[in-house]
Amino acid sequence: MAGAIPAEWIKNWEKGGKNEFLQLCRTLSENKSHDNVGFRDIQQVLYELACHVVRGNLKHDQASNVLGDVIEFREDMPSILADVFCILDIETSCLEEKSKRDNFTQLVLACLYLVSDTVLKERLDPETLESLGLIKQSQQFNQKSVKIKTKLFYKQQKFNLLREENEGYAKLIAELGQDLSGNITSDLILENIKSLIGCFNLDPNRVLDIILEVYECRPEYDDFFVPLIESYMYMCEPQTLCHILGFKFKFYQDPSGETPPSLYRVAAVLLQHNLIDLEDLYVHLLPGDNAIIEEHKREIVEAKQIVRKLTMVVLSSEKTEEKEKEKEKEEEKTEKPPDNQKLGLLEALLKIGDWQHAQSIMDQMPPFYATSHKPIAIALCQLVHVTIEPLYRRVGVPKGAKGSPISSLPNKRAPKQADSFEDLRKEVFNMLCYLGPHLSHDPILFAKVVRLGKAFMKEFQSDGSKQEDKEKMEILFSCLLSITDQVLLPSLSLMDCNACMSEELWGMFKTFPYQYRYRLYGQWKNETYNSHPLLVKVKAQTIDRAKYIMKRLTKENVKPSGRQIGKLSHSNPTILFDYILSQIQKYDNLITPVVDSLKYLTSLNYDVLAYCIIEALANPEKERMKHDDTTISSWLQSLASFCGAVFRKYPIELAGLLQYVANQLKAGKSFDLLILKEVVQKMAGIEITEEMTMEQLEAMTGGEQLKAEGGYFGQIRNTKKSSQRLKDALLDHDLALPLCLLMAQQRNGVIFQEGGEKHLKLVGKLYDQCHDTLVQFGGFLASNLSTEDYIKRVPSIDVLCNEFHTPHDAAFFLSRPMYAHHISSKYDELKKAEKGNKQQHKVHKYITSCELVMAPVHDAVISLHLPKVWDDISPQFYATFWSLTMYDLAVPHSSYDREVNKLKVQMKAIDDNQEMPPNKKKKEKERCTALQDKLLEEEKKQLEHVQRVLQRLKLEKDNWLLAKSTKNETITKFLQLCIFPRCIFSAIDAVYCAHFVELVHQQKTPNFSTLLCYDRVFSDIIYTVASCTENEASRYGRFLCCMLETVTRWHSDRVIYEKECGNYPGFLTILRATGFDGGNKADQLDYENFRHVVHKWHYKLTKASVHCLETGEYTHIRNILIVLTKILPWYPKVLNLGQALERRVHKICQEEKEKRPDLYALAMGYSGQLKSRKPFMIPENEFHHKDPPARNAIAATVQNGPGGAGMPTSLTINTAKLEESPAEETEKLKEKSQGAVKVINKAVNTTPKVTTSNGNSASNSKIIKEKDDKEKSGKEKDKEKKEKIPAATPEMKALGKDGKDKPKEERVNKDDKAREIKEKTPKSDKEKEKAKKEEKASKEEKSKTVVTTVESKSAAEKEREKEPSREKDVAKDMKSKEITKGGEKIPVAGSLKSPVPRSETSESEREQKRRKVDTHSSPSHSSTVKHYINHTTPTLSKSKEREVDKKDLDKSRERSREREKKEEKDRKDRKRDHSNSDREVPQDSAKRRKEENGTTGSSKHSKSESPSDSPRSNEKEKEKSKSKSSGKEKGDSIKAEKMEKSSSGSKKESRHDKEKTEKKEKRESAGGKEEKKHHKSSDKHR
16 A cells, blocks of 8 residues: 555654644645545545554554544544444454454544444444444344344335225315315315325325326316425425326337327426426437437438439339339338327427426437427427517517417416517527427418517617617627528428518518628528428429429510419529529520519519529639630620629619629639629610721710610610619619729739730730720719719829829729719809800800819829920820810711601601501600700700810910920820820720811811821831730721821812811921921922822831731731721722732631631621722822922922922921830830830930920930830840741741732833833932932021921932932833832732743842832831931031031932942842851841831831832742841841941031931942941941
8 A cells, every 4th residue: 555654654653743644634634626536535544544553553542642633624534434444344354363453443442432333333344343342242233234124125005006995096086176166275185185095095106196197187277286296295205206107108108009198288287397307207208319310310311312313314114113112102101100209298398388398308309300390390489479479569560460469378487578689589599499490380470580580670770779788789680690590591491482471581681781691691502401301302392393494494485484483482592593593504595584584583582693693603613714715604604694684674782793793803803894794784774895886986975865876786775773773782882983993903903913824815805894894884983973972982083093003094084074074063053153145155154164173183183194294295285185075076966967867767657657556656756756855955065065165175275285395205295195095995085086186186286296196196006006905906996097087088189188287287397496386388288298198108007907917916917907997998098008908818818717717707807898998999199199290399399398209308207216216215105015105105215306496405325325225125025026936937028029929920020120210210319419409408598497307318318209200101110019018019910921930030130129119219118218317416506507418418429429339249249148148047037037027116117128028938948048138138237227326426426427328328229138238338437
């Protein structure tokens, strides 16, 4: 034994052991936290102490002393000590050592005063007791105890049973069965019963049994029998009553037995009065809990099997067998199930209102097992009815309803009735939770609970309570939500299509926020149906029925099918809609019949439908793209379309759907914008389509009525209510502005975040979808929100752009309606203030109101761009451009007339219609007349408005364009910040931009060069086109179309031109100092030269189009075809340009037929339309007079400044720059694509060098360096691009050498013609030099501030300018190869045939041919020749200018002589050069050739200069290599030019000019073929 008492304590007992021992006992006694443990420890310690005494280590008196002290520590210490003695007694009696036994006896004797005799007698052995002297004889003691035990446990009292003592029992029954209505009390009867028992010696248990029997038969006397039994039980043992009841239940447990309800009731009452314990009675009841659990499991399995059967496809042969089996099973089931006594007792408890005990029985069973038995469910429902009665009467009864009051239970122990909502929490909610889905058995109670919920929500939302009450209400609200989830919705599922319940429930649901509602629907749909076997079955049956209906649903039987759908949806909407939506996603032709068939739904069902749609949209398992990754999945398109239709037709709440779209946008996903687009289109009648006709577009520029009548494809009527609903949903949930901003931000997100790995085509589609939805949504807000609502929600422009990072175009788009609203309201105020009716007064007021509204906007826009932007255009001009719309600029009279005429025709048709009843006729006519009046009124209103706006613009225009740098720079800024961003925003904006340009021209705006503007727009559209999405390309096409329309109108008639352009500042060809726009007629561009310019623009468009078509890039080809289709009415007008295009498009058709069907379809469509336009095309000489009439006219033309084919010099300069210089400000336009930047910003850097008198010129070397760096970086980028598509390069360049379709003979003819031209060239050289001198002199007299570029033109340039006049006799020949469009030659029908084969034409002839094309007056070339001078011309004094000019002339003469010598050399070296270059860098040359195709600014001109740079197929290797080497030479020359520029920039200006002229002449003379030599000579210069 591990000692609790150390041996030292015993040895030193007297010294310290005793105290230590006492201390230990005290601590153990005090440690009462672990009572059991402390008890055992004390026993152990006392036992050890006694053992030491028995062994003789300690004296018994020492021990008895210390035990005397210990005994006081605990009350039960004597008993513990007796236990220790008992154990030692047994141990020592077994020992042989007598001394130990003696020690034990002495110890007990010494401790007798501590433990009572009785306890010792109980526990010690009789022999020990005898030896201790506590009893006399052990034997007698034993006999006595046996006798007592026998008497206690085995001897029975003799009682008389019923048949032995029938008189006594008869009297007992008479006593219990007497009339109890008098003043007989249970106490009185009890005394009589006692007398009877005593007198007749009755069995008390039997008496109790009889009392219970009589109680069963007289249940109405609860008040008598319960106290009687209670009193009687004082005489019995507590368990007796329970056993007797148990025997009674046992009696009915035979398979055939049925327990009577009266017995259940008696047991229930006794339980309620706590006369028996439920645990005691429960064990007597059958079936056992295990059997119940097994049965529950079996039900679940059966339910699942039913589901499986319903979803299985059963073949007809199997069907009959299945049916037979089912019948057998049903017969088995009809056999009566054994009696369930637990449920019987439970029902009785519920009926008497004993909820506590009922609850504990239900807790023993699986959930909802008890209530799945109808009687129990009904009993529980009844109990709830009673409990909620007072509260329901107070707050739940609808107005006007009487209702039948329910009396309360007579039972005082029943649950307390609820008087307030707080009381519901105590019991009612709990009861309902136990009911679960089985509340369906009592629809009236269902309605009551829902009405209480409604009343509670009213109070909950009224918000007048204290903080404590609020917290209580919050708790109650969450309880209500739980009840709805666990009880109301599942019960609705089990009800048999009860539409009233559905509507009743909606009354409560509509008070919940949609987030709670959707959460409840989600639980209902995805979890509730799995929680109970009955619901599992119901779900399967619903799906089965839904399948049956959907299979038969067509347009014809919408009504009957709709009724069936309605019926099914009342109870199980989630399951039904889930199935219907899954079908719609697969078959989109179901949308219309399904939408029509949903008219029989309840409000709740519509709400559930909205939830189901959102859940289907958010399904994470569904892919949003088709497998090709380029289009949005059809399921999403179908759902979106369904959304639009269903939300428009039925009053469904939109908030959830709109919030879902907003959340998706926040997460950076724009796919779901499709839904918003459809919803807005269907509900508000605003459709966004790129396929609008020009008539529709025109109608869209009118008022609201005209838009509705003529602006849309479908006449979307009756959208007033639905658009109001959409507006309310947006405003109530504050989603209007957030959605706009999210869409505006997401446009870039689509490209830079979302579009990462996606196919370019899909990214474009998503971008378009995002943009279109923004435009559509913004349009909806503008037309539906009141002015206050709009202004309250949309922040100012600077906040939108700077804080919300909204792109500028979108920000102005959102703000524009606000400005219009604002101005009109201010104008109305001012009109009311003063009653002046004169037109003058009105205009003045209008302008005042504009100033008031727009002044803060002018200040706000300053922050949007860098300060230097405002040097060229004023904030006022910028804000005016962005804030106006087409409605402000022009009245679409033709549209108004068209719609009015339509209405007149309609009215005539109504009159002629004999079948229409007269009252309908009258109505229709009234409608048409009203519409007609509205339209005419609107037209008048718009006309007045437009006049006011034009007056305002007239006053503003002088401050618009500041041109502090140059006009050129101004145009750049205008295009870059205004026109280009807006023309691709929407179709109406595209038209607006073109009109605005024309308007600025017509207003004679100072510093606005119309010519420059149009030239920029048409000159190089490649980059802009390449960087557009599909819809943007379409809008850009519309913009170009409107611009071309204007230009074509001016081109068509001299009278119109003279009237609209003749004396306008926009057509000045000489850029004077900004302070002075001369009215000098000689400075204006005359009509003939304008026609040349227009031809040049057409040529440029053709060049760009062919380039795009040749790239092989999907985006380039698609976009240019879209643009070309849009500009078809005005381009191509010239026959040979049209033919060039036609051939290229034909080639696309052939190439793409198998590869890219969408491109093929576009190309075929365009090709067909182009052919139909052919009859309207004219030969080039009719389009513009190619040959000036007389020789002396030449000088005049030059003075007017035509460059090339009548191109004005100033324009030439700028166009040159447009093609040449890359921009400093490319950063700004990152949003536009790279390409667009290049186009727009071509001239940004170079402006200081244009005019001589502005004094703004920068240091040349610096500019050249910058330009060089940029061009290098541009080239590197281009090289990367080329490497990605190497396949295209070899073919790309060859068409010019020989178009695919050209006969060989034709080529030979051309060589001959080239020779003729070559012979004439030297002659014209001399004449041109003479002319140049004359021109110089006259220019200096005429104008002091003429651009230096004109003066410093080289002789070679002049050669070009005059060549047409010197070559009249060769004009026809030239026409055969007039325009080399992107390298493509246009064949002439009647060409001569020559037997000479292709290979015999010599190298030199080919070279001549090339040179001929170079020196030919192609407009694009003439403009590009001059840009080197432009970039480097400094501002010089007049004397210096003249010196430079003389030097230039001398130099140019020397150069022309040198050139002829070099030509000879070059011919000899050519072959060698070719082969070398081929070996050296075949890849490089290919890349450079690609660059020259127009991707970098510096090399654009080379494409038009050398017709050899064009694609062709099936060519000989030799020719391929030649074209390659020529490309390389060109590349080298460009590099050389760059290097020279950078090195010579810092030297004297005159030297710089010399080098420039030298370079240019060399390039011109060799036509791009002698550039290797040129390279060497330029190195020497350096």
